[in-house]
Amino acid sequence: MFTAVCPQPNSAHGWRFGLLPGLLAPLLVGLLTGWCQALQVADLAQVDRPQTFVRSDTTAEAQGLSGVALRAVPAADRGVAFVHRSGAVGADKRFMIECVGAGLGLVDVDADGDLDLYLVQGGEVDRRGHVRTGEASGDALYLNDGRGHFVDAGESAGELADGFGFGIAAADVDGDGDEDLLITQLGQNQLLLSDGSGGFAQASHAQGLAGSPDDWSMAAAFGDADIDGDLDVYVTNYLAHDLEHVMLTGTPCRWLGCEVPCGPAGLTPQADRFFINDGSGHFEDVTDDCGLGDVAPGYAFQVVFADLDGDVDLDLFVANDSVPNTFFVNKGPGDDGRPRFAEQGMRAGLALSAMGKEQAGMGVALGDVDGDLLPDMVMTNFSREHNALFLNASMPGMGALFFDESGSGGIGRPSYFDLGWGATLFDVELDGDLDLFVSNGHIYPQVAGCEISQVAFGQQDRLSLQVKSGRFEPGPEVQLGEALASRGLAAGDLDGDGDIDLVSSTLDSAPVFVINESTRAGHWLSVELLPVLDAVGATVTIESGAGDDVVSQRRAVVRGSSFLCTEDRRVHFGVADGAPVTVQVTWPDGTVESHAEVALDQRVTLSRGQARQR
Amino acid sequence: MKGPFVWALAFGLLGSTWSTAWAQSVALPGDPGALAKVMRLARRDGEAASMLKGMIKVSYRTLRDERVHGERMQCLLDLGRFDEADELAKVLVPREGGQAIPLAVAMARLTFRRGDLDAAEQLLARVRQTKPKQLDLSVLAVRIATARGDYSGASRLLQALQASLHEGLAADLEVDIAVGHGAELMAVEDLLERAIPLLRRAVELAPDRVDARALYVRALARWQRSELAESVALDGLEVTKGAARADLLHALGFTYLGIHRETEAVALFEEALRWSPSHSLARVGLARSRWKAGDAKGAREQITQLLASDPENFDALLLLADIESSVGDWDKAADALQAVLDVKPRHLKGLWLLSRVRARQRRPDEVQALVDRYEARKQVLAGRK
Numbered sequence: 001m002f003t004a005v006c007p008q009p010n011s012a013h014g015w016r017f018g019l020l021p022g023l024l025a026p027l028l029v030g031l032l033t034g035w036c037q038a039l040q041v042a043d044l045a046q047v048d049r050p051q052t053f054v055r056s057d058t059t060a061e062a063q064g065l066s067g068v069a070l071r072a073v074p075a076a077d078r079g080v081a082f083v084h085r086s087g088a089v090g091a092d093k094r095f096m097i098e099c100v101g102a103g104l105g106l107v108d109v110d111a112d113g114d115l116d117l118y119l120v121q122g123g124e125v126d127r128r129g130h131v132r133t134g135e136a137s138g139d140a141l142y143l144n145d146g147r148g149h150f151v152d153a154g155e156s157a158g159e160l161a162d163g164f165g166f167g168i169a170a171a172d173v174d175g176d177g178d179e180d181l182l183i184t185q186l187g188q189n190q191l192l193l194s195d196g197s198g199g200f201a202q203a204s205h206a207q208g209l210a211g212s213p214d215d216w217s218m219a220a221a222f223g224d225a226d227i228d229g230d231l232d233v234y235v236t237n238y239l240a241h242d243l244e245h246v247m248l249t250g251t252p253c254r255w256l257g258c259e260v261p262c263g264p265a266g267l268t269p270q271a272d273r274f275f276i277n278d279g280s281g282h283f284e285d286v287t288d289d290c291g292l293g294d295v296a297p298g299y300a301f302q303v304v305f306a307d308l309d310g311d312v313d314l315d316l317f318v319a320n321d322s323v324p325n326t327f328f329v330n331k332g333p334g335d336d337g338r339p340r341f342a343e344q345g346m347r348a349g350l351a352l353s354a355m356g357k358e359q360a361g362m363g364v365a366l367g368d369v370d371g372d373l374l375p376d377m378v379m380t381n382f383s384r385e386h387n388a389l390f391l392n393a394s395m396p397g398m399g400a401l402f403f404d405e406s407g408s409g410g411i412g413r414p415s416y417f418d419l420g421w422g423a424t425l426f427d428v429e430l431d432g433d434l435d436l437f438v439s440n441g442h443i444y445p446q447v448a449g450c451e452i453s454q455v456a457f458g459q460q461d462r463l464s465l466q467v468k469s470g471r472f473e474p475g476p477e478v479q480l481g482e483a484l485a486s487r488g489l490a491a492g493d494l495d496g497d498g499d500i501d502l503v504s505s506t507l508d509s510a511p512v513f514v515i516n517e518s519t520r521a522g523h524w525l526s527v528e529l530l531p532v533l534d535a536v537g538a539t540v541t542i543e544s545g546a547g548d549d550v551v552s553q554r555r556a557v558v559r560g561s562s563f564l565c566t567e568d569r570r571v572h573f574g575v576a577d578g579a580p581v582t583v584q585v586t587w588p589d590g591t592v593e594s595h596a597e598v599a600l601d602q603r604v605t606l607s608r609g610q611a612r613q614r
Numbered sequence: 615m616k617g618p619f620v621w622a623l624a625f626g627l628l629g630s631t632w633s634t635a636w637a638q639s640v641a642l643p644g645d646p647g648a649l650a651k652v653m654r655l656a657r658r659d660g661e662a663a664s665m666l667k668g669m670i671k672v673s674y675r676t677l678r679d680e681r682v683h684g685e686r687m688q689c690l691l692d693l694g695r696f697d698e699a700d701e702l703a704k705v706l707v708p709r710e711g712g713q714a715i716p717l718a719v720a721m722a723r724l725t726f727r728r729g730d731l732d733a734a735e736q737l738l739a740r741v742r743q744t745k746p747k748q749l750d751l752s753v754l755a756v757r758i759a760t761a762r763g764d765y766s767g768a769s770r771l772l773q774a775l776q777a778s779l780h781e782g783l784a785a786d787l788e789v790d791i792a793v794g795h796g797a798e799l800m801a802v803e804d805l806l807e808r809a810i811p812l813l814r815r816a817v818e819l820a821p822d823r824v825d826a827r828a829l830y831v832r833a834l835a836r837w838q839r840s841e842l843a844e845s846v847a848l849d850g851l852e853v854t855k856g857a858a859r860a861d862l863l864h865a866l867g868f869t870y871l872g873i874h875r876e877t878e879a880v881a882l883f884e885e886a887l888r889w890s891p892s893h894s895l896a897r898v899g900l901a902r903s904r905w906k907a908g909d910a911k912g913a914r915e916q917i918t919q920l921l922a923s924d925p926e927n928f929d930a931l932l933l934l935a936d937i938e939s940s941v942g943d944w945d946k947a948a949d950a951l952q953a954v955l956d957v958k959p960r961h962l963k964g965l966w967l968l969s970r971v972r973a974r975q976r977r978p979d980e981v982q983a984l985v986d987r988y989e990a991r992k993q994v995l996a997g998r999k
Binding site: 254256257265346347349352354355356384393395397398399401403407408413416451452453454455 | 804807810837838839840841842873874936940962963966967969970973974976978981982985988989
């Protein structure tokens with residue numbers, strides 16, 4: 001790729017280019033950092049026309065955070081014509097289904113090595129709350145040209161989902177080596193089986209994953225819960241879209257004196273579902289058999305499936321809206337061979353905020369923030385709740401243990417007025433630690449006319465930079481003209497230049513690309529694990545440096561994260577030191593493999609069984 | 615019998631202002647019964663202060679009459695001079711065979727003011743057997759219903775009385791109901807919105823009632839209308855003098871604290887405490903603002919000062935636990951939380967926070983025990999809903 005040839009600039013000027021006229025920018029850059037970099041910028045300046053790009057004059061620069069640059073680019077400039085539809089627009093919305101938005105997936109559907117873009121579509125809703133799908137709906141698949149520009153897959157995509165969609169999770173459900181797509185919907189879910197070259201076919205009855213016609217499913221996450229070599233899946237359900245009830249209670253409801261669509265309070269939460277794979281890609285709903293039906297249903301949004309307590313098997317964290325979050329610890333198989341889960345949200349410190357408040361859990365980002373090799377989590381919340389930073393302190397004898405460090409971690413106060421949805425942890429400037437990006441936007445368009453203090457429907461997304469272990473500071477603002485109501489957010493290297501870019505979905509609008517143009521503080525390594533089926537739930541640990549200065553970083557492969565999204569399944573590291581690193585893979589069954597002297601600034605594929613086992 | 619008739623006629627025909635002027639310029643009736651009646655009529659018209667001034671010419675013997683004595687106490691009660699009323703109550707030994715009606719009513723009112731609702735209600739019932747339609751008793755019934763949290767009952771009683779009350783008293787009672795009801799609604803997140811119109815009307819009815827205005831400001835701040843809250847508070851501060859400013863300053867500080875304007879909040883809480891050093895809400899607010907502004911030491915000092923006089927102040931103890939947790943002093947944080955739970959073992963937030971502190975201290979059994987207690991309590995509360 002381009003960056004493999006061109007030296008990376010060390011200056012902190014990258015962010016300023018967007019402020020200069022397009023023709024002047026390359027000349028100035030050429031003088032400053034060499035012709036190669038100038039060509040790169042010129043290329044971007046011609047292709048992408050950001051409406052605005054504002055580098056905030058916050059404390060970031062003063063604190064040595066300069067050089068971070070994320071450039072928002074309209075979807076149309078990247079070849080994406082998709083516009084999300086959820087029913088009525090703006091203040092005319094009457095139902096919750098019109099307010100939630102939908103996710104997106106970054107998945108290499110055609111096995112050409114780059115990330116393609118699957119966009120989940122909503123549908124039309126009439127004034128009585130009845131949903132129209134089919135022609136009015138229809139998801140979209142865009143294929144990446146390898147440089148972050150997309151073309152509509154069109155007919156070649158085959159059968160995409162066509163219901164009123166919300167979430168997406170990708171995983172190789174049938175063990176044929178490619179990732180299939182589960183699209184969660186209002187009504188029954190759809191499973192799209194991949195042919196491995198960009199084509200999909202709708203599986204009959206979603207091979208057991210359809211759920212009930214009454215379900216309103218949100219997010220899904222795959223993982224091998226019983227370590228039997230196939231992928232099981234947890235699907236969150238939000239609430240009973242009971243039109244009769246909503247109508248009877250009288251729409252609209254009121255929130256802070258504002259007339260808004262009813263819910264979730266006052267409506268009936270729906271139970272989530274857990275499906276076990278029989279090994280052939282067919283699923284059985286075993287929610288009640290596995291201890292997952294023992295807890296009262298919450299208004300569930302995002303779920304993550306990962307080893308959260310450090311015992312290798314995969315646990316489940318579910319962010320619930322307005323009620324305590326649930327955390328299901330995997331207790332291993334029961335007598336029937338099926339996994340058993342025990343709810344320990346309160347004990348583990350994940351159910352409530354640090355101050356004991358039930359929050360409106362929306363999205364979840366997973367990553368080792370503080371470098372202790374345990375996965376931490378960021379959960380986005382409602383406005384005036386602030387986002388939660390759950391640092392993992394699990395240890396033998398204590399079980400899973402988290403502490404909400406959103407205050408001391410520096411993400412609480414800046415996010416206090418935000419209503420957050422998608423969230424992702426990634427190393428924006430490749431300095432060796434994880435930074436945080438959150439997509440924001442109010443749920444109710446009606447707030448625009450209600451004179452509520454510090455609240456707007458369209459909100460700026462928020463970048464937070466990690467300045468020391470576990471401590472974030474506000475990063476530069478990323479703006480795309482008028483603030484939008486962002487929802488889903490997925491991270492991945494869209495343009496193949498080695499750093500992480502972002503795509504966010506927006507309510508009733510086109511997605512937004514956020515291209516990473518940060519000055520690099522270090523190097524990078526992208527690791528793809530094969531086979532894709534085995535990779536889910538695996539962790540990749542790298543060791544850089546030497547002697548007393550060895551630095552370890554760990555990433556987990558998850559399928560289903562952020563808010564209703566599937567992100568790049570390759571794990572990505574920023575490394576301050578450029579020397580080769582040791583890579584250690586822990587597969588979901590506990591097998592550990594090591595790869596020594598892996599060079600940086602490249603994408604490597606590590607296949608199971610090809611390395612030294614430990 | 616001529617005297618009372620003339621006075622009553624004067625009040626009836628001339629209105630309160632004129633008759634009060636007359637009362638001050640002309641000698642009050644010497645007959646205690648007549649005087650008591652004049653006093654009651656004067657109070658009815660909101661002229662208790664003028665009446666008390668005129669009493670200077672009344673003989674000691676007349677003043678010792680139970681009826682006059684009772685009316686004097688009620689004048690003081692009407693004017694909010696509770697300590698003086700209390701002193702008067704000690705002066706007169708009730709005569710055998712029961713008290714005169716005015717004194718019995720005064721004692722019932724005073725008992726209510728002392729906070730003994732049951733006793734006040736018993737006294738009220740006893741006097742009502744003789745005088746079922748006595749206005750002061752009806753007013754007291756409204757006040758007791760308000761204090762008991764029976765706001766709809768209080769409103770009904772007030773509505774029935776409305777025509778008989780002078781404007782100021784009617785407004786005062788309505789504002790009392792609004793303040794009580796508003797505070798109760800504010801305690802439940804979902805009901806906050808219902809408190810807003812109640813408190814707005816209270817402020818309209820009695821713009822100088824600082825308690826109503828301060829509560830309205832706090833409700834608006836919690837209702838996320840910070841700009842309006844600020845404006846309502848500043849309007850009140852412009853015309854409020856002395857120690858009464860403390861409540862408004864606290865309410866405005868609370869508003870600023872909610873929108874991260876800690877520096878201004880600190881200044882407001884400090885001023886509130888200058889006016890009213892025992893204002894515990896303002897002191898907790900000051901501690902919280904200082905802590906949020908990064909001054910943990912200053913915050914701790916305020917809490918220590920408050921706990922010295924009020925060791926069971928939950929807000930202060932919970933904040934202290936928060937501050938000690940933020941600096942990693944888990945033992946002190948646990949002590950503060952344990953103090954809360956010692957007083958109220960099922961305090962939900964206390965249980966949760968202590969479970970987190972015990973987790974920090976790596977004491978899993980205690981964590982589990984606290985979580986169990988929390989969940990049991992939650993279930994009970996859910997059952998009540």
